[in-house]
Amino acid sequence: MLVKLSVEEFSRVLGSNSPAPGGGSVAALSGALGADLVSMVCSLTIGEKGYESFHIELAEALKKAQTLSKSLLKRVDLDAEVFNGVMAAFKMAKETEEDKKSRKEAIQKGFKEAVQSPLGIARECLDVLRLAGKLLGKSNSNALSDLGVASQQAYAGLEGATMNVKINISSIKDEDFISETSSEISILLEEGSRVKNDIYKYVSENIG
Amino acid sequence: MLVKLSVEEFSRVLGSNSPAPGGGSVAALSGALGADLVSMVCSLTIGEKGYESFHIELAEALKKAQTLSKSLLKRVDLDAEVFNGVMAAFKMAKETEEDKKSRKEAIQKGFKEAVQSPLGIARECLDVLRLAGKLLGKSNSNALSDLGVASQQAYAGLEGATMNVKINISSIKDEDFISETSSEISILLEEGSRVKNDIYKYVSENIG
Numbered sequence: 001m002l003v004k005l006s007v008e009e010f011s012r013v014l015g016s017n018s019p020a021p022g023g024g025s026v027a028a029l030s031g032a033l034g035a036d037l038v039s040m041v042c043s044l045t046i047g048e049k050g051y052e053s054f055h056i057e058l059a060e061a062l063k064k065a066q067t068l069s070k071s072l073l074k075r076v077d078l079d080a081e082v083f084n085g086v087m088a089a090f091k092m093a094k095e096t097e098e099d100k101k102s103r104k105e106a107i108q109k110g111f112k113e114a115v116q117s118p119l120g121i122a123r124e125c126l127d128v129l130r131l132a133g134k135l136l137g138k139s140n141s142n143a144l145s146d147l148g149v150a151s152q153q154a155y156a157g158l159e160g161a162t163m164n165v166k167i168n169i170s171s172i173k174d175e176d177f178i179s180e181t182s183s184e185i186s187i188l189l190e191e192g193s194r195v196k197n198d199i200y201k202y203v204s205e206n207i208g
Numbered sequence: 209m210l211v212k213l214s215v216e217e218f219s220r221v222l223g224s225n226s227p228a229p230g231g232g233s234v235a236a237l238s239g240a241l242g243a244d245l246v247s248m249v250c251s252l253t254i255g256e257k258g259y260e261s262f263h264i265e266l267a268e269a270l271k272k273a274q275t276l277s278k279s280l281l282k283r284v285d286l287d288a289e290v291f292n293g294v295m296a297a298f299k300m301a302k303e304t305e306e307d308k309k310s311r312k313e314a315i316q317k318g319f320k321e322a323v324q325s326p327l328g329i330a331r332e333c334l335d336v337l338r339l340a341g342k343l344l345g346k347s348n349s350n351a352l353s354d355l356g357v358a359s360q361q362a363y364a365g366l367e368g369a370t371m372n373v374k375i376n377i378s379s380i381k382d383e384d385f386i387s388e389t390s391s392e393i394s395i396l397l398e399e400g401s402r403v404k405n406d407i408y409k410y411v412s413e414n415i416g
Binding site: 005006007010011012015016017018026029032033035036037039043065066073076142145146148152155156159163164166167203204 | 210211212213214215216218219220222223224225226227230231232234235237238240241243244245247248251252273274277281284350351352353354356357358360361363364367368371372374375378408411412415
């Protein structure tokens with residue numbers, strides 16, 4: 001499992017000439033790091049004077065952030081596996097007509113999974129952004145830059161995941177699937193960009 | 209050392225109620241992941257047909273990306289140590305006038321280091337972005353989304369690092385230091401944003 005590697009080792013494997021893990025796994029990890037920073041900000045606020053009225057909300061946000069981090073870390077490995085699945089389909093026999101048909105179907109199935117995986121990452125990165133957005137004005141002001149970094153990591157994960165959706169969708173023949181997915185990623189990116197900008201504005205105005 | 213932890217463990221420690229590691233270390237890690245994706249893209253292009261004329265340039269970019277990744281990974285740990293240095297200065301004795309003076313000086317020294325650390329991260333994240341920008345049109349088109357993700361990670365690292373500069377600069381009294389640093393981060397952000405947008409545009413137009 002990739003997440004069992006040391007950070008240093010993960011970095012080395014990522015930089016190697018193997019296509020997996022690649023951008024999809026990095027997008028998932030980026031979202032997880034964003035979720036962890038949200039957890040940290042919640043933990044550094046719960047029990048602090050002046051924030052008493054937000055404690056229940058913060059405890060809920062902490063729980064959600066921890067769940068999102070775990071799920072996104074799983075996706076670091078899942079995305080690399082999905083990519084290997086596509087590669088395996090390409091290596092299938094193509095001698096007989098039946099071979100060719102099975103191979104073609106397996107490739108299409110592989111690409112759909114290779115779209116679903118980063119789509120799931122994008123959705124959860126947006127969830128992390130929404131969580132971070134809800135903490136504005138309700139969390140420890142000493143950790144305001146951490147909330148900013150959380151939103152940047154989650155947004156980079158969201159944008160990166162949508163690029164992985166786009167590159168894989170170009171190999172899919174199912175028009176309905178393409179149109180539904182394309183419209184979903186536009187919506188995700190639009191909301192994500194709005195929330196990220198709101199957080200950036202708040203943090204910039206209130207930092208220090 | 210933080211980078212010796214497994215990815216999963218790093219995520220857990222980050223999400224805990226300890227302020228270090230925090231956003232600064234995450235910004236450095238984000239930049240390192242961007243550099244690793246640049247390395248991967250170079251490795252997936254060197255030796256590929258159609259890209260022969262770029263091989264020398266790609267080999268140089270690969271070397272630079274590997275150096276940047278190593279340096280940024282070191283900064284993951286350094287940034288956490290610098291933060292602990294500031295905390296240690298705050299805990300110094302403040303009984304006598306001399307105590308108070310020493311403590312004040314140590315705090316100012318600590319904050320200056322806490323500015324230099326993310327400033328170094330921001331500079332290297334911009335170097336990663338510049339490297340990624342130079343690969344447009346010269347690298348394996350199957351790895352175009354990875355080049356996009358590389359730029360997003362490096363930009364998130366750059367933006368995140370500058371937030372850490374800003375939060376720590378607010379505690380510094382040296383006006384010249386403040387003005388020089390503020391002007392440098394504006395320049396870094398401006399160029400970074402431009403390069404990131406150029407990459408996003410190119411990737412979006414050429415993906416698939």
